[in-house]
Amino acid sequence: MGRFLAGAIASLLLVTGAFLIWQGRAQGPAVPAAPPPRLAANVAPISLARIPRALTADPASKEQKRFTRADKDKDGRITLAELVDPRRKAYAKLDLNQDGKLSFEEWAVKTIEKFNEADGDKSKDLSAAEYATTAPKPKAPKPACSCG
Known part of the structure; x- marks a missing residue:
């Protein structure tokens, strides 16, 4: 008897679920058609000014700038003293x-x-x-x- 009752309840739930799914299908509101474009009869074409040339980037790269900062005597070479001297003060504190x-x-x-x-x-x-x-x-x- 219990199996019969459980089967009946399961069938009823299955039918109810199918009905709710069928009724719940989304039917969105109808979207109205777009209005026709309003164009003026005597519209002159718009002329745009030419875009000026873009600015050029700085030719010196980050690495070139870093080299220039380290080259204290500006001779185009970095000596060991030029590389070590800026760190002496911090080292001396420790x-x-x-x-x-x-x-x-x-x-x-x-x-x-x-x-x-x-x-x-x-x-x-x-x-x-x-x-x-x-x-x-x-x-x-x-x-x-x-x-x-």
Whole structure:
């Protein structure tokens, strides 16, 4: 008896589902036809001005500009001294005992100092806001003109 009842209910659900699907077919609203274009009888053709030539790009590539910045004496060659000198000041700040060698301990001292400065609440860990203070400071933008 239970199987007969379950079969009847399943058949009824199947017929109901088919009916709902059949009734639910989308029949969108009819789209009205587009109106005819309104053209003036005496419309003169529009003449457009010629587009001027596009500006040419700077011939110096990024690599050429980088080379020019590194070539301090502008002789067309980069010596080892020209390449190393700009980094001496930053290296000297880390070389605490001034022996010309940067040990792990010397690097770690600066890193620990930076961590302790950023740890405002002295909790021995950095929150997101505290860590954000360790980001390198952005360089000031160069003025667009030398007008002072």
